[in-house]
Amino acid sequence: MPLIQTQALKKDYLDGKTWVNALRGIDVTIEQGEFAAIAGPSGSGKTTLLNLIGGLDTATSGSVHLDGDDITNMRSRHLNKIRLHKIGFVFQAYNLIPVLTAQENVEFTMMLQGCPAPERRARAAEILEQVGLGENMHRRPPALSGGQQQRVAVARAIVTHPKIVLADEPTANLDSGTGSKLLDLMRELNEQKNVTFIFSTHDPMVMEYSRRLIRLQDGKIKTDERK
């Protein structure tokens, strides 16, 4: 059973007075453990596709299956649970809750899952050590660099052992060196823990790192290459 399967997925939305056909029928299947990038120019629909896969948005037509569940028309409450237990998110920037420390940010999703405080504290510390932020775990986001903040975001995304991590242009605000280290980290996690990663990006370096590159153009899949 594929981890993600979309069929004839369409999304239209109103931008001012104009209807935009953001996705025009996407059929894509992603298996557990993939390290895939969805690439394309601005407006090609990559973020929209990621949002639909992540249950953050609803499709105009077509379907999305995640880990066997049809999430296309799922109620908000159920989608919330799916996002909490099966998906990790890494956004472009301003990812973290600024009033919490790095450790508390990582603990946050575990808290939402109802994980006991001692356990989540230990797991957060452990994962922050793994991403190289053991010494900075008590700092708040404004005291961390952009790269460190994204590492915390990755730690928060994987600490609950999700089926999939969706990363929306995770390197967009990072210099190439920091971006490269972040990608190394994510690939390591992918290889060691079999966490599925899907990126939306227009960063060539991310495309280079990915093992599967899905190119979108005008809301359609232009190419789908496995390396």
Place this chain on the structure above:
Amino acid sequence: MKILLQMAWHNIWRNKRRAIILLCAMSAGLAGVLFCMGFVNGWLDQMVESSVNRCEGHLRVMGLGYNENPLIEYAFEPVPDLAATLDEHNHVKAWANRVVAQGMLSTASKSYVVNVVGIEPERERALSIVAGSICEGVFLDSAVSGKALIGARLAEKLKTKVGKKVVIVSQQFGGDMGSGAYRIAGIFDTHSAGFDESHVYVLRSDAQELLGLGDRITETTIMLDKIEVAEAFAGELKCQVPTDDVEVLTWKDRMPFAVQSLEMSGRYMIPFLGLFYIAMAFGTVNTLHMAVSERTHEIGVMRAIGMNRLRLVLLILFESFFLAVIAVVVGSTVGWAIIACFGASGMDLSMLAAGMDYLGVERVLYPYLESSQVVGASVTTFVIAILFSLFPAIRAARLAPVEAIRQVG
């Protein structure tokens, strides 16, 4: 839950200036409400106490009907054995038989309608503040008849002074007119313009002679050690006096306006309280709306990673909870402290002396607060702050994650 509380606490201080302004406004408003409550409490109590101490007493035994229609025909013979009861009772501080009637006080040039009060000077010293309010001349002496005390304002109006003669004319018991000439022995100032303008004191024996009363009196005035026992003691006395001739009245029966004012004091505060609470509600809603708007992206991220709506509402409510707790603690402490301070030292309103005199209130007020008032105002402040924060909280919870995430900054 601890993380939510922690987030809420830190969120408040993300914009320190805004939080402090809101907290100052809420605290100052609550302190102001409490101050007004304390002031009104002190004012009303002082009004009652002043009237009681000036002349009214806590209890009066009067001829049946005299209270509604103060005619001299309602005068009565002193109730047998009443004196013994009053002398023996623990709560009775002082008492006196008095004669009170309306009359016309005249000098060579002017006349005024006054209440003529016939007193026993020794008993009156313990019963009222008039003896202690003599500002010129001396108090009455039971051994010296033909003397009168008049109020400072009346003396001023009549352009008379100590040593001058005045004539009092009044209707006698039985219908004839009686008159008498009295030399002014002293002038009193009780700080009540109305009272000082309208009362003249003479010896009770002089008044009885003027009014043709014989041994009759118009009232037995009783001062108790505390006002709270007045009702109970009045009940006891009612069993002892002949109820077909006389009646026992408490200060409440005599001063219905004061009683009504005391009962209505809560209602007087409603417009003021309403304004404060409305302002506070708007302040809370506005502040939290701004706070939510500034954090739209962050709320989107939290919703995306799985925070449900209920938890988000709780987060905003916790922020409001902390604001309300701080405002209530600071506001009630400041309000209580101000009232406690003035309650101990008194609020000197001498600069408003003329106005205070017209209202019959002492120039120094002693405000106080009932604990129920502090609790009531604090709980209301707290509940309104929480209730009105529901609007921004629900608004935040309704944000679609995908829309919220798009907003950066």
